[in-house]
Amino acid sequence: MFAVATVAVVAAMALVLVRAIKGPTLYDRVLAVNSFGTKTVLLLGLVGFLTGRPDFLDIALLYALLNFVATIAILKFFRYQALAPVMTGVDREEDRHD
Template identity: 65%
Template sequence: MFALATIALFVAMVLVLIRLFNGPTLYDRVLAVNAFGTYTVLFIGVLGFLNGRPDFLDISMLYALINFVGTIAILKFFRYRAIGDTPRPSDQAEGEA
């Protein structure tokens, strides 16, 4: 049963990769990367269960956190064109005076 779930997750990952490369918009591609990360978390969890390695669940949880933070960072970059805090033009004018 879990072997079938692993195969189904692998097929879903391949389909999401196809969507990633053929996505018409940038947001479709970001969504595909996020979905691929989610499927990877599930794949690692099921694979750990099949092999009797419960420490794989810790790895998958860490990967889920990295996937979430990475997706937020990518979306922030595409919206504001910067990751960190950037001074606004009005802030620069106040600092010069």
């Protein structure tokens, strides 16, 4: 049963990879990459269960955190076109309303 679930997750990952390559907009591609990362977490959990190694769950949790932070950083970068002004609190010239 878990082997069938693993095959289904791999098939879903292939479909999401197609969407990441062919996505009509940038946000479709970012969403596809985020979905691919989520399916990777599922795959790590399934493989860990199939092989009897619970260590894979720790790796899956770490990968889930990295996937979340990377997605937020990518979306913030594409919104502001730079990460430095947002992180340091320095506003741009055109944003000032004196």
